[in-house]
Structures are given as C-alpha cells and as structure tokens.
Amino acid sequence: xxxxxxxxxxxxxxxxxxxxxxxxxxxxxxxxxxxxxxxxxxxxxxxxxxxxxxxxxxxxxxxxxxxxxxxxxxxxxxxxxxxxxxxxxxxxxxxxxxxxxxxxxxxxxxxxxxxxxxxxxxxxxxxxxxxxxxxxxxxxxxxxxxxxxxxxxxxxxxxxxxxxxxxxxxxxxxxxxxxxxxxxxxxxxxxxxxxxxxxxxxxxxxxxxxxxxxxxxxxxxxxxxxxxxxxxxxxxxxxxxxxxxxxxxxxxxxxxxxxx
Amino acid sequence: xxxxxxxxxxxxxxxxxxxxxxxxxxxxxxxxxxxxxxxxxxxxxxxxxxxxxxxxxxxxxxxxxxxxxxxxxxxxxxxxxxxxxxxxxxxxxxxxxxxxxxxxxxxxxxxxxxxxxxxxxxxxxxxxxxxxxxxxxxxxxxxxxxxxxxxxxxxxxxxxxxxxxxxxxxxxxxxxxxxxxxxxxxxxxxxxxxxxxxxxxxxxxxxxxxxxxxxxxxxxxxxxxxxxxxxxxxxxxxxxxxxxxxxxxxxxxxxxxxxx
DNA sequence: CGCCTGTCAAAGATATCACCATTAGGTGAA
DNA sequence: TTCACCTAATGGTGATATCTTTGACAGGCG
Numbered sequence: 235x236x237x238x239x240x241x242x243x244x245x246x247x248x249x250x251x252x253x254x255x256x257x258x259x260x261x262x263x264x265x266x267x268x269x270x271x272x273x274x275x276x277x278x279x280x281x282x283x284x285x286x287x288x289x290x291x292x293x294x295x296x297x298x299x300x301x302x303x304x305x306x307x308x309x310x311x312x313x314x315x316x317x318x319x320x321x322x323x324x325x326x327x328x329x330x331x332x333x334x335x336x337x338x339x340x341x342x343x344x345x346x347x348x349x350x351x352x353x354x355x356x357x358x359x360x361x362x363x364x365x366x367x368x369x370x371x372x373x374x375x376x377x378x379x380x381x382x383x384x385x386x387x388x389x390x391x392x393x394x395x396x397x398x399x400x401x402x403x404x405x406x407x408x409x410x411x412x413x414x415x416x417x418x419x420x421x422x423x424x425x426x427x428x429x430x431x432x433x434x435x436x437x438x439x440x441x442x443x444x445x446x447x448x449x450x451x452x453x454x455x456x457x458x459x460x461x462x463x464x465x466x467x468x469x470x471x472x473x474x475x476x477x478x479x480x481x482x483x484x485x486x487x488x489x490x491x492x493x494x
Numbered sequence: 495x496x497x498x499x500x501x502x503x504x505x506x507x508x509x510x511x512x513x514x515x516x517x518x519x520x521x522x523x524x525x526x527x528x529x530x531x532x533x534x535x536x537x538x539x540x541x542x543x544x545x546x547x548x549x550x551x552x553x554x555x556x557x558x559x560x561x562x563x564x565x566x567x568x569x570x571x572x573x574x575x576x577x578x579x580x581x582x583x584x585x586x587x588x589x590x591x592x593x594x595x596x597x598x599x600x601x602x603x604x605x606x607x608x609x610x611x612x613x614x615x616x617x618x619x620x621x622x623x624x625x626x627x628x629x630x631x632x633x634x635x636x637x638x639x640x641x642x643x644x645x646x647x648x649x650x651x652x653x654x655x656x657x658x659x660x661x662x663x664x665x666x667x668x669x670x671x672x673x674x675x676x677x678x679x680x681x682x683x684x685x686x687x688x689x690x691x692x693x694x695x696x697x698x699x700x701x702x703x704x705x706x707x708x709x710x711x712x713x714x715x716x717x718x719x720x721x722x723x724x725x726x727x728x729x730x731x732x733x734x735x736x737x738x739x740x741x742x743x744x745x746x747x748x749x750x751x752x753x754x
Numbered sequence: 755c756g757c758c759t760g761t762c763a764a765a766g767a768t769a770t771c772a773c774c775a776t777t778a779g780g781t782g783a784a
Numbered sequence: 785t786t787c788a789c790c791t792a793a794t795g796g797t798g799a800t801a802t803c804t805t806t807g808a809c810a811g812g813c814g
Contacts, residue, residue, distance in 0.1 A: 305770055307771065310795090555768070566798070584768070586768050588768090
C-alpha cells in the first residue's frame with residue numbers, strides 16, 4: 235500500500251516536539267500548518283499533567299475557547315480527546331471536571347510525553363523504569379520463543395555492536411544501539427502489548443543518558459549479560475533469555491530502589 | 495486509605511455494557527439517555543478491532559454519518575477519539591485511514607474491551623495474561639515496600655478468605671476474592687502504571703473462570719502461595735513477595751505456553 | 755518517436771465556524 | 785423539607801473555508 239515503513243516510530247512524539255512553541259497562547263495564528271486543535275490539546279494536557287489544573291477543577295468550553303482563541307468545535311475536540319484519556323469527564327451543566335490522576339490512562343503515549351515534560355517527571359520516570367524491569371525479562375523469553383530468524387540474527391549483531399561501542403567512548407552511538415537492542419526485543423516478543431512499550435523504553439533510555447543518571451560504566455558484566463540475552467534468544471532458550479535479561483536490569487533496579 | 499476495594503470496576507466498562515443495544519444501527523433513536531456518539535464509537539471501534547475494517551481501509555466522515563444516521567460533529571468526535579487511540583489517522587483529502595494493529599494504543603481500556611469482545615479474543619487474552627505474568631511479581635514487590643498498613647492487613651485477610659473459599663465450592667465467591675486480592679496488590683504497588691492494569695486483570699480472571707479455562711483445582715500449593723505473598727508483603731519482604739507471586743502465576747504460565 | 759518529469763488546476767474531504775436543542779444542577783419559595 | 789422553575793453548560797446540526805491529493809498536460813530528454 236502507500237504506508238511507507240520508513241517512519242517506524244511516531245508513537246511517543248506525534249509532532250516534532252514543541253520546538254518553537256512558547257508558553258504564550260498566541261491566540262491569533264490561523265495560518266499554522268500544524269493542526270489548530272493539537273496546540274490546544276497540548277496546552278491543556280500539559281497543564282493537567284503538571285498539576286496546574288488540579289483534580290476536581292472545573293473548566294468550561296467557553297473558558298477554553300476564550301483562553302486559546304479558538305472556536306467551539308476545537309475546544310470540544312480537545313475535551314473529547316482528554317475524556318478518552320480519562321483526564322477529564324464532561325457532564326452537562328457541570329462542565330469539564332479534571333479527574334484524579336489515579337483514573338488516568340497512564341499508558342497513553344501522549345500522556346506519558348506530557349508527564350515526562352512536567353515537574354513530575356521523576357515520578358513518571360520511576361514508574362516507567364519499574365515497568366521495564368517487569369516487562370523486559372518476560373519479553374525476552376517471548377522473543378526466544380517467537381522471534382523470527384532475521385530478528386534473532388539482528389539481536390546478536392546488536393549485542394556485538396554494543397560490546398564494541400562499550401569499549402569505545404561514543405555515548406550517543408552506544409545509546410542508539412542500546413535503544414535498538416531493547417526495542418527489537420520488545421517488538422520480537424510476539425506480544426503486541428509489550429511491543430507497544432518500545433517508545434517509552436527509548437524515552438527512558440534517552441532520558442537516563444541525557445541526565446547522566448546512568449552511572450556510565452558500561453561494565454563488562456552488563457555487556458556480557460546483553461550478549462547472553464541475545465545468544466539465548468538466538469538459541470530459543472526462553473528461560474535463559476529471561477534470567478539474563480533480569481541480570482541486565484539488575485543495576486537499573488538497584489539505582490531505582492536507592493531513590494525509592 | 496479511602497480507596498475501598500468495593501468500587502472495583504469503572505476502569506474497563508465505562509458504560510453498563512451494551513445490555514440493550516442490538517447490533518442494528520437503529521439510525522433513529524434520539525431519546526437515548528446514553529450519549530449518541532458513544533454508540534457510534536462502540537460500533538466503529540468494534541468493527542476495527544474485529545477486523546471487519548481492515549488496516550488501510552479508507553473511511554470518510556460522510557460515510558460514517560450516513561451509516562449511523564448522525565451528524566457531522568458526532569462522526570468527527572468519533573474519529574477524533576479513534577485517532578487518539580491510534581486506531582485511525584485522519585488526513586485532509588485522504589479521509590480516515592484504519593491503522594495497522596501494531597500502531598494501536600493497546601493499553602486503552604476501551605480498546606481492550608472491544609478486542610475481548612471480538613473474534614480475536616484469544617489473542618488479546620494471551621497478551622494480557624503474559625502481561626500479568628510480567629507485572630504482578632514486581633507489583634507484589636512494590637507492595638511489600640510501599641503498601642499502607644491498612645492494605646497489608648486487608649491482603650492478609652483476603653488470602654485467608656481465599657484459603658477458606660478454596661476448600662468450599664463457591665466459584666463466584668472465590669473469583670471475587672481472587673480478583674480483590676490481585677487488584678489490591680496492583681493498587682498497593684505504589685506504581686500508577688501497575689495500578690492502571692487492575693481492570694484488565696479482573697477481566698482476565700473473570701474470563702478465565704467463566705470459560706472454564708481455569709483448571710479449577712484451587713490446589714493447596716496455589717492457595718499456599720497466595721498466603722505467602724500476603725505474608726511477605728505484610729512483612730515488607732519484597733524479594734519473597736516477588737518470588738511467591740511468581741509461584742502463584744506458575745500454573746498460569748504453564749497453561750499459556752501450552753497454547754502458544 | 756516514446757518515456758519521463760515537473761507544473762498547474764480542479765476536486766474532494768477535513769477543519770473550522772456560528773447557531774439551536776437539551777438537560778441537569780442550583781436556587782428560591784411554599 | 786420539598787417541589788418547581790430557571791439558567792448555565794454540554795449535546796448536536798448544517799454550512800463554509802481551506803488544504804492536500806491527484807490527475808492531466810506540456811515540455812524536455814534519451
């Protein structure tokens with residue numbers, strides 16, 4: 235068909251990030267190529283995630299369109315999307331009510347993006363990391379059972395590249411290979427719910443490296459563990475893949491529980 | 495806290511299920527108390543999840559409003575919600591394009607609901623079960639570290655009740671207690687991404703019992719494992735809680751891998 | 755002489771808008 | 785305390801603007 239496989243991400247960053255968008259509402263910008271309602275959606279969603287719109291607060295459509303200088307339909311669309319994420323509920327006569335965070339659809343990539351951009355970044359980061367710890371070993375086991383031949387070969391290749399890059403000092407290249415490794419495992423796991431997490435994992439890994447949170451000792455043990463994961467998957471040994479991946483995540487686990 | 499286990503739904507079944515809704519479009523039913531666009535949303539969402547609208551298929555707003563006898567705004571709202579779930583993309587001039595399943599937001603509770611109601615129920619069920627296997631042990635560990643005192647007591651109570659009910663023959667009561675147990679662990683884990691899965695876990699457990707897929711031997715080993723999980727959480731022993739929960743899920747794992 | 759490419763115009767579908775209908779929460783009086 | 789009325793805010797409608805695709809046509813190149 236006409237769906238080029240080149241664009242293979244787009245899960246977490248629907249738009250090219252707010253590169254130029256200031257915090258100002260900029261009420262009059264009708265000639266924007268980016269959809270008009272996306273701007274409002276981002277603004278309101280981020281406001282809710284950051285806590286500026288606390289739970290229980292009541293908004294109204296008219297307030298929204300006045301605030302952002304948009305029409306009723308746009309405000310309505312925004313509200314509908316937010317309602318889908320369970321960030322708000324809309325009732326007649328009561329308006330739009332911001333919901334408690336415990337009700338949010340915290341797996342929505344857009345919501346994750348907003349939360350990672352907000353003050354509560356650390357909380358979101360910790361949750362995602364713990365999710366990684368839970369999912370990735372089982373995903374590795376699934377990959378050992380269900381990955382395709384090409385995927386197995388590519389995993390072994392990536393593990394070798396990781397080992398090579400770990401000895402050098404190129405952080406960026408190492409990060410890219412690391413992300414590719416973990417993403418490929420998730421996508422090869424044969425479980426679409428695991429595969430759907432690949433965007434989040436890459437955000438977490440990127441964030442970890444960028445923040446310098448990662449104690450950048452690509453220690454031999456960790457690299458060796460990566461290699462064993464790939465080898466176990468290639469051999470179709472699910473149990474070994476799972477336990478090796480647990481070892482990979484061991485230092486991550488230690489770092490996380492130190493904070494908590 | 496003030497989160498009683500009584501309120502145990504609301505996550506997966508936003509509406510009281512389609513109790514009266516037939517499959518017929520019923521184009522003229524303006525006096526329905528249930529929102530009009532919810533009807534269209536359910537119809538289209540289910541059509542996509544079931545595969546009747548295959549990936550790459552192009553719909554149009556006009557087609558939607560003709561098909562369901564609704565106005566443009568309702569069709570648009572539906573499309574926007576579906577776009578939020580990444581079930582479709584909407585582009586100018588191209589219309590609404592059904593996306594490949596690999597792009598879906600498979601963690602959206604509504605989407606899970608549709609998929610569980612479709613023909614591909616088994617696939618969704620397997621994914622959810624594997625997700626349970628991955629998450630619940632780590633969640634139990636988190637609960638051991640971060641649960642409140644009330645939650646720990648309640649868990650021990652529920653484990654005892656499970657053991658009592660397991661000796662009797664009341665499937666329904668046992669199922670209810672089992673659901674409450676697993677949900678409480680997820681909610682006590684201190685990780686909102688784990689807590690958000692509680693609705694899915696209860697759907698899986700319910701489905702498993704209803705389908706008779708569960709080999710209903712509430713074996714002493716399993717019951718004992720439940721008890722050990724609760725005790726470990728009460729003691730704050732994360733490692734023991736995690737490993738005990740793995741034992742609880744062991745038979746689930748075996749049943750799943752037999753199929754796969 | 756045939757094929758390829760770049761440009762231009764028309765059409766088709768969403769994006770946006772102003773407007774009416776409906777209903778539910780609040781308020782005041784009996 | 786209860787009931788009825790009122791108003792505020794969403795639910796829903798149809799029309800218009802705008803943008804993107806797509807098809808054709810003309811010109812150039814092999």
